[in-house]
Amino acid sequence: MSSVAKLKIKRGGAGESERWESFEVPFEPGQSVLDGLRWLRINKDPSLAMRYSCINANACKECMIQLDGETVYACTARLEPREMTLTPLPNKKLIRDLVTEIAPPAERFK
Amino acid sequence: MTPEPVAIDTDVLVIGSGAAGMYAAIEAARGGARVFMVDRSLIGRGGATVMAQMTVAAALGEEVPDAPAHHYDDTIAAGRGLCEEKLARLLCEDAPAAIRELDAWGVGWARKANHITATTAPGHDRARCVYVDFINTGPAVSKTLRTVIARNKDIHKAGDICIVDLVACGGEIAGAVGWHVGSGAPVTIAAKATVLATGGLTRLYRRNSASLNMGGDGYALALRAGATLIDMEFVQFFPIGHLAPRLVGMDPIMWDPFRYKLGGRLLNGRMEEFTSRYGSDEDGRYVLPRDLATYAIIKEVEAGRGSPHGGAYLSFEHCAAADLRTAFGPVIDRLAANAIDLTRMPVEVAPIAHYHMGGVVADAQMQTELPGLFAAGEVVGGANGANRLSGNAITEALVFGRRAGASAAAHAKKVAKKIARRELAAGDMRAALDLVRNGHLRNEHGARSGPNTAAMIARLQAIMADDVGPFRTGTKLERALGGIAALAAELGERPAAANGGFDLQRLEWFDLRNMLSVARTVAQSALQRTESRGAHQREDFPQMLPQWQTHQRVRLVGNALQITGAPAAALAS
Numbered sequence: 001m002s003s004v005a006k007l008k009i010k011r012g013g014a015g016e017s018e019r020w021e022s023f024e025v026p027f028e029p030g031q032s033v034l035d036g037l038r039w040l041r042i043n044k045d046p047s048l049a050m051r052y053s054c055i056n057a058n059a060c061k062e063c064m065i066q067l068d069g070e071t072v073y074a075c076t077a078r079l080e081p082r083e084m085t086l087t088p089l090p091n092k093k094l095i096r097d098l099v100t101e102i103a104p105p106a107e108r109f110k
Numbered sequence: 111m112t113p114e115p116v117a118i119d120t121d122v123l124v125i126g127s128g129a130a131g132m133y134a135a136i137e138a139a140r141g142g143a144r145v146f147m148v149d150r151s152l153i154g155r156g157g158a159t160v161m162a163q164m165t166v167a168a169a170l171g172e173e174v175p176d177a178p179a180h181h182y183d184d185t186i187a188a189g190r191g192l193c194e195e196k197l198a199r200l201l202c203e204d205a206p207a208a209i210r211e212l213d214a215w216g217v218g219w220a221r222k223a224n225h226i227t228a229t230t231a232p233g234h235d236r237a238r239c240v241y242v243d244f245i246n247t248g249p250a251v252s253k254t255l256r257t258v259i260a261r262n263k264d265i266h267k268a269g270d271i272c273i274v275d276l277v278a279c280g281g282e283i284a285g286a287v288g289w290h291v292g293s294g295a296p297v298t299i300a301a302k303a304t305v306l307a308t309g310g311l312t313r314l315y316r317r318n319s320a321s322l323n324m325g326g327d328g329y330a331l332a333l334r335a336g337a338t339l340i341d342m343e344f345v346q347f348f349p350i351g352h353l354a355p356r357l358v359g360m361d362p363i364m365w366d367p368f369r370y371k372l373g374g375r376l377l378n379g380r381m382e383e384f385t386s387r388y389g390s391d392e393d394g395r396y397v398l399p400r401d402l403a404t405y406a407i408i409k410e411v412e413a414g415r416g417s418p419h420g421g422a423y424l425s426f427e428h429c430a431a432a433d434l435r436t437a438f439g440p441v442i443d444r445l446a447a448n449a450i451d452l453t454r455m456p457v458e459v460a461p462i463a464h465y466h467m468g469g470v471v472a473d474a475q476m477q478t479e480l481p482g483l484f485a486a487g488e489v490v491g492g493a494n495g496a497n498r499l500s501g502n503a504i505t506e507a508l509v510f511g512r513r514a515g516a517s518a519a520a521h522a523k524k525v526a527k528k529i530a531r532r533e534l535a536a537g538d539m540r541a542a543l544d545l546v547r548n549g550h551l552r553n554e555h556g557a558r559s560g561p562n563t564a565a566m567i568a569r570l571q572a573i574m575a576d577d578v579g580p581f582r583t584g585t586k587l588e589r590a591l592g593g594i595a596a597l598a599a600e601l602g603e604r605p606a607a608a609n610g611g612f613d614l615q616r617l618e619w620f621d622l623r624n625m626l627s628v629a630r631t632v633a634q635s636a637l638q639r640t641e642s643r644g645a646h647q648r649e650d651f652p653q654m655l656p657q658w659q660t661h662q663r664v665r666l667v668g669n670a671l672q673i674t675g676a677p678a679a680a681l682a683s
Contacts, residue, residue, distance in 0.1 A: 013610050013611060013612075014610070014611060028356075029356075030355060030356030030358075030448075031356060032358045038564075041564040041614075042562070042564045042565045042568050043565070046562045046563055046564040046565065046614070046615050046618070047614075047615055048614070049612045049613070049614045050614070051612070052322060053151045053152070053155060053156040053321045053322050053323060054155075054156070054160065054161055054321050054322070054361070055321065055322060056357075056358060056359070056360070056361065056362065057161055057359070057360060057361035057362075058358075058359040058360070059155075059160045059161050059248070059249060059361065060151070060152070060155040060156055060160060060321065061155065062151065062152055062155055062156075073359075075358060075359065076358050076359040078358070095292055095611040095612045096610065096611050096612040096613070097612075099611075099612040101292065102152070103152050103153065103269050103270070106260065106267070107152065107153040107154075107267050107268070107269050108268060108269065108270075108292075109268035109269070109270060109271060109290045109292060109293075109297075110268075
């Protein structure tokens with residue numbers, strides 16, 4: 001069994017051209033995709049933008065992204081020892097990397 | 111070139127949108143104020159409230175006869191001689207009204223035979239803790255307040271706002287300077303009154319039970335503005351935070367409600383009961399106080415009798431599957447999705463940073479020592495003394511939030527009689543604006559150079575967990591202060607310049623600025639308190655000493671922390 005997960009991430013800010021970057025992160029059974037992303041920021045690239053707050057509890061609902069084309073919460077989707085494609089939500093305005101504008105309009109800064 | 115700041119004008123600025131901030135906003139609007147509520151994260155989603163899976167203490171007297179005076183007695187007993195009497199009284203006396211108002215707003219407190227039911231919890235002399243099934247208390251409270259706010263046209267709100275500093279004008283706090291994380295734009299907010307509702311500091315620790323944004327922002331903002339903090343050394347560790355097997359989609363403090371309802375057995379790595387060795391026999395019931403449980407688990411691990419991942423086992427194997435299902439409904443299925451079957455296996459638990467007793471000095475009107483600045487919720491210091499009674503955290507968020515909102519609205523009215531519109535003088539916000547407008551230019555360093563803020567936060571969390579955890583020594587605390595100073599030097603005096611939307615590294619720079627300042631106050635206060643009391647345990651000073659029945663007040667003078675003792679008043683029962 002492979003001991004790494006390969007995260008292929010669509011990156012770029014609003015109005016920039018998109019780029020794809022791949023990172024290998026250590027895999028342990030039971031981990032979440034968010035665990036992998038947090039490891040990646042600490043150990044490989046802190047410039048990766050992602051949104052999360054409650055870390056593990058699936059309480060804040062802030063970490064919504066797409067995994068292989070399906071909308072998931074990064075904190076509950078399991079990391080797997082294979083290539084996993086991570087992209088921002090396609091139906092929300094892109095801010096940067098995996099971060100989109102998900103707040104209801106009345107709770108945004110205008 | 112950074113754009114001109116977006117200027118906002120309001121009566122009351124509320125910083126933070128957990129239960130304390132939201133209740134403050136509602137009450138301030140009720141008092142006739144226009145309110146602007148900001149959050150570092152999204153509105154009503156970050157912070158601690160939404161994570162609170164447990165219970166809320168209030169002497170409703172519906173489940174069993176009760177009165178606020180009994181709740182107060184339990185609160186000050188837990189506080190080990192350091193509760194601020196007026197705050198503790200306010201917490202207990204106003205709790206029933208806040209709980210009933212939330213009930214009227216449809217929060218859905220668990221009911222039995224037409225009354226709001228309540229459960230017992232360690233440290234309470236009777237069933238006093240209300241909750242929303244199943245382990246849904248915090249999310250229900252958060253959602254209810256958010257819904258009330260959504261219907262109120264006098265409350266404006268904005269998420270993704272990082273507040274950098276409070277602004278003083280003419281001897282009063284007159285608003286704040288920050289920036290919008292979503293765009294990078296600087297923001298100035300002129301306010302006739304400001305409420306800090308930023309929560310605690312659990313993010314300083316490696317393992318914690320709250321959100322990413324609990325980095326002690328409010329303590330740092332207050333300290334830099336000249337306010338006084340007290341009792342910063344008292345960090346509460348929750349003894350049985352989930353450790354293993356890996357559990358996703360649930361908060362690590364989720365075992366407590368199981369303990370309330372079903373007891374459960376705490377076992378060491380040899381599957382032996384062990385708490386009696388430390389002075390408390392469990393006897394199948396859940397009576398063990400938090401400080402003692404934390405001590406017992408850490409000592410068992412140190413003695414080589416820990417569970418495989420370095421904690422203790424918690425077992426419900428003696429409970430029937432049907433009883434587990436009745437008590438926890440759908441939670442059993444969520445556990446099953448994590449391959450956890452409580453009828454057949456124990457889980458591993460270990461202490462986890464959970465709550466902070468210390469904080470900003472405020473009176474019973476939630477007025478801080480700085481005119482124009484109010485505080486609410488966990489950011490307030492003193493109500494819970496050296497150790498918080500279980501169930502009092504959401505209670506104080508609601509009660510103090512309500513009070514702070516009313517006080518802030520009254521203050522704003524007074525200011526409005528003198529001036530129509532609060533203006534922020536450029537001179538008074540120059541330093542803060544300079545930070546948000548004139549950072550390092552990225553092209554000097556390249557987008558990926560500069561400090562690795564994510565790694566620095568992890569290093570700070572390791573320092574705090576290893577050397578400023580539940581058990582402290584002078585040597586460890588000195589080492590921690592050295593490590594914190596080194597991180598501060600590495601962070602430098604200014605961040606990278608704004609670089610478009612959601613620059614997480616830049617946000618973390620501002621987070622670290624606050625976290626390092628707050629970590630220093632915790633470690634320094636802990637070093638000075640040469641005794642053991644409640645959540646502050648010194649292995650080199652193991653006794654609780656009468657001469658230390660004293661608050662430690664912390665102020666920032668220049669760049670130095672000034673810590674002075676203030677004897678705690680004797681508490682009337």
